[in-house]
Amino acid sequence: MSGPAKRVTIRDVAKHAGVSVATVSRTLAGDYPVQPATRHKVLQAVGELDYVRNAHARALSVAAPGAVAIVINSVATAYYSYIAQGVEEQATAEGRLCLICTTGGDPRRELAVVQMMREQRAEAVILVGSVIQDDDYKRRMTRYAHSLAASGSCLALCGRPPLGDGVPAFTVGFDNTGGAHAITTHLLSAGHRRILYLGLRPGQSTSDSRVAGYRTALADFGAVYDPELEVGCGYDRSSGYAAMKHRLAAGAGDFTRDFTAVFAATDVIAAGAFQAIREHGLRIPDDISIVGYDDTPPAEDIGLTTVHLPHAELGRAAVRLALSGKNPLVEAPITLGTHIVVRNSVKRVGSVR
Amino acid sequence: MSGPAKRVTIRDVAKHAGVSVATVSRTLAGDYPVQPATRHKVLQAVGELDYVRNAHARALSVAAPGAVAIVINSVATAYYSYIAQGVEEQATAEGRLCLICTTGGDPRRELAVVQMMREQRAEAVILVGSVIQDDDYKRRMTRYAHSLAASGSCLALCGRPPLGDGVPAFTVGFDNTGGAHAITTHLLSAGHRRILYLGLRPGQSTSDSRVAGYRTALADFGAVYDPELEVGCGYDRSSGYAAMKHRLAAGAGDFTRDFTAVFAATDVIAAGAFQAIREHGLRIPDDISIVGYDDTPPAEDIGLTTVHLPHAELGRAAVRLALSGKNPLVEAPITLGTHIVVRNSVKRVGSVR
DNA sequence: TAAGGCTTGGTAACCGATTACTAGGAGGTG
DNA sequence: CACCTCCTAGTAATCGGTTACCAAGCCTTA
Numbered sequence A, B: 001m002s003g004p005a006k007r008v009t010i011r012d013v014a015k016h017a018g019v020s021v022a023t024v025s026r027t028l029a030g031d032y033p034v035q036p037a038t039r040h041k042v043l044q045a046v047g048e049l050d051y052v053r054n055a056h057a058r059a060l061s062v063a064a065p066g067a068v069a070i071v072i073n074s075v076a077t078a079y080y081s082y083i084a085q086g087v088e089e090q091a092t093a094e095g096r097l098c099l100i101c102t103t104g105g106d107p108r109r110e111l112a113v114v115q116m117m118r119e120q121r122a123e124a125v126i127l128v129g130s131v132i133q134d135d136d137y138k139r140r141m142t143r144y145a146h147s148l149a150a151s152g153s154c155l156a157l158c159g160r161p162p163l164g165d166g167v168p169a170f171t172v173g174f175d176n177t178g179g180a181h182a183i184t185t186h187l188l189s190a191g192h193r194r195i196l197y198l199g200l201r202p203g204q205s206t207s208d209s210r211v212a213g214y215r216t217a218l219a220d221f222g223a224v225y226d227p228e229l230e231v232g233c234g235y236d237r238s239s240g241y242a243a244m245k246h247r248l249a250a251g252a253g254d255f256t257r258d259f260t261a262v263f264a265a266t267d268v269i270a271a272g273a274f275q276a277i278r279e280h281g282l283r284i285p286d287d288i289s290i291v292g293y294d295d296t297p298p299a300e301d302i303g304l305t306t307v308h309l310p311h312a313e314l315g316r317a318a319v320r321l322a323l324s325g326k327n328p329l330v331e332a333p334i335t336l337g338t339h340i341v342v343r344n345s346v347k348r349v350g351s352v353r
Numbered sequence C: 001t002a003a004g005g006c007t008t009g010g011t012a013a014c015c016g017a018t019t020a021c022t023a024g025g026a027g028g029t030g
Numbered sequence D: 001c002a003c004c005t006c007c008t009a010g011t012a013a014t015c016g017g018t019t020a021c022c023a024a025g026c027c028t029t030a
Helices: A008-017 A022-027 A037-049 A055-061 A078-093 A109-117 A135-150 A178-191 A203-221 A235-251 A267-279 A300-303 A311-323 B010-017 B021-029 B037-051 B055-061 B078-093 B107-119 B136-148 B176-189 B203-220 B238-248 B267-279 B296-301 B311-323
Strands: A068-072 A097-103 A126-128 A156-159 A170-172 A194-201 A230-232 A260-262 A290-291 A307-308 A334-336 A339-341 B069-071 B098-102 B124-126 B153-156 B171-176 B195-200 B230-232 B259-262 B289-291 B305-309 B334-336 B337-340
Touching: A008 A022, A008 A037, A022 A037, A022 B267, A037 A097, A037 B238, A055 B055, A068 A078, A068 A311, A068 B203, A078 A097, A078 A126, A078 A311, A078 B078, A078 B098, A078 B230, A097 A109, A097 B078, A109 A126, A109 A135, A126 A311, A135 A156, A135 A194, A135 B055, A156 A311, A170 A178, A170 A311, A178 A194, A178 A203, A178 A260, A178 A290, A178 A307, A178 A339, A194 A203, A194 A235, A194 A267, A230 A235, A260 A267, A260 A300, A267 A290, A267 A300, A267 B203, A267 B296, A300 B267, A300 B296, A311 A334, A311 B136, A339 B107, B010 B021, B010 B037, B021 B037, B069 B078, B069 B107, B078 B311, B098 B107, B107 B124, B124 B136, B124 B311, B136 B153, B153 B203, B153 B311, B171 B176, B176 B195, B176 B203, B176 B259, B176 B305, B176 B337, B195 B203, B195 B238, B195 B267, B203 B267, B203 B334, B238 B267, B259 B267, B311 B334
Parallel strands: A068 A097, A068 A126, A126 A156, A156 A170, A170 A334, A194 A230, A194 A260, A260 A290, B069 B098, B069 B124, B124 B153, B153 B171, B171 B334, B195 B230, B195 B259, B259 B289
Antiparallel strands: A097 B098, A307 A339, B305 B337
C-alpha cells in the first residue's frame, strides 16, 4: 500500500505522543513511575504508529540477554533433532533467542559458525553430536572454547567427550558405556554368549564408549571376548544393512554363523540389520536376537529392544549449564543416565533354567 | 585467566594499530584502498587483541542482511525437522542467520514469536506446519502478515493453505490432494474397492486436502463413496493404533470387516495401525493392504508404500521466495509435486486377470 | 511563606560500527 | 617553483535505543 516501509523510531513515537524519548522508553520498560495519563498517550502513539523496538539498538545500549546458539550436524536426524528440541525449549524458557546452524560435519563450516556466534554476541554456543576425536578436533575445540570465552560467550559440548582441564567448556553427555554395559548384560542374561557388535568406528567418541561398555560387560560376565565379533559399520541404515548382509553371507548355511545375538551401535543400524536378517530368511527374535541404542523412531515400530536416551534433557541440561554463570573450568562433566526399553527382539537361548 | 571479559572495540584496535577507526573499518570491509603497510598493522592489531565485530552495532549502522526465522511446532518430529533442515540450508546458502522457535502449536507463543521477529528485524519469517484452518487462524495470520510487512519483513507459509488475495504472504505447499489421489488410485488399481481412510480431521488443512484427493480418486474410478470408511484419528502413532484397534474390534470375526485396504493420513498413523493389525492376527499385505503418507522414518523400516514429499525442498523454496524480493501480493502459491514410493504393504485383490 | 522532599519528565551522553566529508601528502606538469 | 590531481587516512555524524543527571513542579511542614 504505502511505498517503502518506513522505520518508526522511538523519537517518532515521542513526537507523536508529545513527550520525550526518555518517557517513551521508560513507559515501555515499565520500570519507572509514569503518570497514567502520560502512559496512556505513549501507548496510544505506539499503537497508532505500530512501533516496534529495534532489538539491535537495544542490545547495543544495554546488556540484553544473549542468544543461545545450537550448532549441529543436521536437524533431519532423529537423534540430533531431539537434542535440538531440548535446547530450543530451555533457551525459550530462559527468555533467550535460539539460533541454529547446521554444519554437515564440516570443520570449516563449524569454524565459520563459531566466529559468527562471537559476532552475534551469543551467550552460549551448544555444539551437538559425536565426532572423530583426533588431535585436530581437540585443538579446534580448545581454540573455540578460548575464543568464545574471550568474547564473553560460553561453549557447551553435548554428547561429545570432555576437552580436559584448562579448557573453558561445559560437557554434557550420555552414559554410553553404562548403557552399552546394561544392554549387553541383558543379552548375556538371556543366555547369549557370542554377540556381534555392529558399528565399530575407532576414534569416534560415541562408538568408543559403547564398545567399551560392551567389552566390560562381557568381561564382567566371564564371557569370551572375540575381536572377530566386532564389525565396523557406518552410522546409517544402509551401512547396517550392508554390513549385516555381508556377515551373513560370509558363512553360507547356518552352521558357521558364530553369533546368536547382535548389538547394533544405533537403532538405525539395527533397522538396516533387521532387513538384512529377514532377507536372509531368519526370524527375529527366534533365530537371532538383536538390540539397538538410542530409542529413536524405527525402534518402536520394529519392536526393537534398545537403550533409551534422554535426548531432550541433554539439550536442556546443556543450556541450563551454559547460562548458569558457573565457571566452566571447575565444573565437572555431567553424564545423563540411560535405561533399557524392552520390546520384542531378544529371545532367551541355551539351557533354560 | 584474565578477569571479566573486556569487550574489544574498533577504537581499541585503531589505537593499538596507531590508525583511525575509519581505517580499521575499511581494512576489514576490504572495499576501500588501504596501503599494504597500514593494512598489515591493522590486521596485526586485530589478531593481537582478538577483535570481533559486533553484529548488533553493524546491523544498526548499515542495512545488514536480515535473519531468517523458522517458526515450527516442534523439531522433534520427522516431518517438521526435514522442512526445518531445508530452511536452514537455504538460509545459510543465502548468507543469513537462521533463528528457530518452536511453538508447540500454541497461538499465544506464535504471536509472541512473530512480535520478537519484528524486533529482531528478521527479513523472512517462515511459518511451518499444518493447522486448524478456522476464522481465528485466518485473522491471526493476516495480522501477522501485515505487521511483518509493515516492519519490512516477509511472511512465508510452509505447508499451510494460502490466506487469499490482499494478504502479503507467500505460500509454499505440497500437492496433498494430488498425492492422495495418486496413492488411492494405486490401491484401486490393485483391485481394492473399500478403502478405509484413517486420519480424518475436519478443518485441519493437510487432512482436508488428503481426504479430498482420496474422494476424487474414488469418484474418478467409479468406486462407491462411503462416509463410514472415513475415520477420525489424531496424527500420532498411538492414535493410529487405537483407531485401528477399535475398528477391527467393532466387527468381531472377519465376516464384518468392510474394507480390504487402509489409507493412513500419515506414516506415523500407519505405523500405529500396523501394530494393531498385527496384534489382531492379520498379515500385511496378505490380509490387509495399507499405505501411508509423508515417507518419514517408519515407512522404510516397516516396508510401507507411501507418498514421498520433498520436505527439504519445501523449506528451501520458502526461503528462496521470501528473500526473492518479489511482491507477495501478486505471487501465486507454489505447490510441490509428490510421488509414490512402492514398498511392500499393498497386495492385489479380487479377480486376478 | 520559605525550605525541603518527592515525583515526573527532559537533555544529552553513551553503546560500537559505518561512511560522508574533509584534509594532508605525494607525484606530475607547465 | 607553483599548481593541480590523485590517493590515503582522519573527523565527526549517524543508526535507535537506554539512562545518568538535572530541573521543574507540587506537596508538606516549620
